[in-house]
Amino acid sequence: MIFEILYKYTVLLGDPLDKASLVSALRGSEGVFMVTVPVKQPIEVDGELQDEVMQGRNIIEAAKQNGVKFLVSTSLPSINKISGGKYKNCFHYEGKAMIEEHVRSSGIPHAFLHLGAFLENLWNAQSILKKTSTGFTISVQNQTPQDIEAFTWVGRQVPAAALALLKSYLVQGDSSVANKTYPLVNEATSYADLARRTGQVLGVEVTFTTAPESGMAFMDEMYAAHAEYSGLYTDTPVPNPGLLALGVEFGSIEEFLKHEVKPRFGVDTA
Incomplete structure (x- = not known):
């Protein structure tokens, strides 16, 4: 006999800058997966900045009001803290580090997923993979061919890790996964090596070049810090053994390139 389990989903609207809408949207939820978005130039409304920290605070407070039992959040460490104040302009890292403190003080059992450099940035956001007359180049500021980066296949690994943690805590009752930080890294290697393997x-030929600084301190310092500290997560083996123990499967860079990059850049996949 074949048993088929059907999961029913209801999509509810919630604005991370509107706590009341989140309280309504999270009603009845036992688990929350939180993602907050950096705001480069936040505006002030009624004396409060409408920034990423407010997003996180609103989600946390709404979750607490609804008695949420477990919260999983994508996050980042404080580069300012890691560097002893050398790199202090990476607001997108500092905001998430501040949100982590709000989560801890809330008392909600939680887990943080610390992400590396997005492999998807080959075409998304920064679009670091660019066409040349002979093939492509990967161009990144403040990185040399020898610098090591921690790379994350976001589209594959974040859902897999978040689901594994939520299932472990809420379904299997494994409290040992709570109140921990899990660096989520597919591989630690250089951008030069990534270029070689992409080629x-x-x-086709794919080269690596060190790009000139962008003039945006938060981006230039981010790449400089990643270069200086080898992707930030050197204390945790890759792939993360804690997530491996939960059954999370980590895709290789070659799998990412085959399934995500090759179809997007007009190369025959047959």
């Missing part, structure tokens, strides 16, 4: 998969 192998695409079948």
